[in-house]
Amino acid sequence: MAIHWDDQDEEQKPPGEKGEYCELCHKSGPWLTLLKCPMCHKYFCEACAYHFGGKDFCSAHCGNEFFFGGDEDEDG
Numbered sequence: 372m373a374i375h376w377d378d379q380d381e382e383q384k385p386p387g388e389k390g391e392y393c394e395l396c397h398k399s400g401p402w403l404t405l406l407k408c409p410m411c412h413k414y415f416c417e418a419c420a421y422h423f424g425g426k427d428f429c430s431a432h433c434g435n436e437f438f439f440g441g442d443e444d445e446d447g
């Protein structure tokens with residue numbers, strides 16, 4: 372008997388369920404410590420973490436949003 376594997380090459384297929392891999396660098400593994408962005412709720416590894424204000428965010432953008440809100444009325 373033959374087993375037919377579907378040869379679908381899905382682009383950018385996540386390496387696992389949400390929360391089981393870093394959504395930024397797509398690393399996954401049991402050794403991976405995942406953090407969750409309190410702003411956008413993405414999961415990311417420590418290598419991708421952006422430390423800001425004593426918290427860990429997925430990006431500087433989320434850190435800013437978290438502490439300073441979305442209304443950026445800056446005019447340079």
Ligand SMILES: [Zn+2]
Nearest residue numbers: 408411429433
């Ligand atoms: Zn985020």
Ligand SMILES: [Zn+2]
Nearest residue numbers: 393396416419
């Ligand atoms: Zn990562």
